[in-house]
Amino acid sequence: MIVERKIKVVTEQHNIDKPAVNEGFPMKEWTVEIYILDQEGKEKPARCFTKAVYHLHPSFANPVQTFLEPPFKCTNEGWGEFEMSIDLYTTEKGGKQTIIHDLNFAAPQYENIHTLTFKNPSQALQQILRETGPLPxxxxxxxxxxxxxxxxxxxxxxxxxxxxxxxxxxxxxxxxxxxxxxxxxxxxxxxxxxxxxxxxxxxxxxxxxxxxxxxxxxxxxxxxx
Incomplete structure (x- = not known):
């Protein structure tokens, strides 16, 4: 059984009142959250995942950050844009999927949609996936x-x-x-x-x-x- 679901990654960012590390690049606070979409495109808690592991730029003091509860909210401060990877885990054996996320400051808020595939989900995971749509x-x-x-x-x-x-x-x-x-x-x-x-x-x-x-x-x- 192959089940597909759309995952939405929501990013918000704004300037903060802290001294700039690099001239011309204001300090920012940014937040990334992860949701699953139902058949109507509405955001739902991504309970199909047990944890999300963010791999940030290596210049961060804590570049690998793990979150265990939806929406797996990751908040940090910095001045630079970069590409991060996010590992999403289920309880299944080998149940890790990785998405690439472009952190940028072009807009105060933006969204990215990723389509993920769940192969032969367990009965427990099937029940969770049914919350956002029927299975094959x-x-x-x-x-x-x-x-x-x-x-x-x-x-x-x-x-x-x-x-x-x-x-x-x-x-x-x-x-x-x-x-x-x-x-x-x-x-x-x-x-x-x-x-x-x-x-x-x-x-x-x-x-x-x-x-x-x-x-x-x-x-x-x-x-x-």
Whole structure:
């Protein structure tokens, strides 16, 4: 699953009453903030990131600055323009994305938009990303859910989701093996071995596999047929 979101970097700057370090270049206070945009282009807190690390010009006393809460506000003083890099982290393995930001003093306030890609986000990150728009699999989920309500099927996906969390470790391993053996190209799974996490979107499983899982859950007594 590939999810794209637009990130807005907002910069504000103004002169401050401090002696100029270089003649002709007044001292400035500048602030950079980071937001995520929803489908309507409105700013939302970028909760998809756990931290932002700013890499400033090496002349700064503290050139690497880390912020842990949206909007990851970075405020400093200086006289010169420069290009900085900003590392944005998620909780995913390898979940770091870097954007380049041009700090300049041409306007008191300006904005830059960056499009970032989230590849195979975890279930937790998917929920956060849904706050700013649907995911690629959501339409397929709606269709399958609608089809399920029209036709009488031998299984209930909502009950299955509740039943799966009640299984013991051995039964869960059997479920994971069944999914691996019988999934198709539309099946969305994520297996994070390091974190000991296996995620699956039940609405993307083929009907024969859903029937196998349903029968297993009935057999183990965690759902009622």
């Amino acid at each position: 699999s959501d339409e397929e989920r709606k269709i399958k859910k609608a089809d399920g309500s029209k036709k009488k099927k031998a299984f209930d996906i909502e009950k299955m989701a509740d039943g799966l969390v009640k299984l013991g470790e051995d039964d869960l391993l059997q479920v994971i093996q069944l999914i691996h053996d019988h999934k198709d190209e539309s099946t969305y799974i994520q297996n994070n071995i390091d974190a000991g996490e296996f995620s699956v979107d039940l609405y993307t499983l083929p009907d024969p596999l859903l029937k196998m899982l349903w029968d297993l859950l009935v057999k183990q007594g965690v759902v009622n047929p």
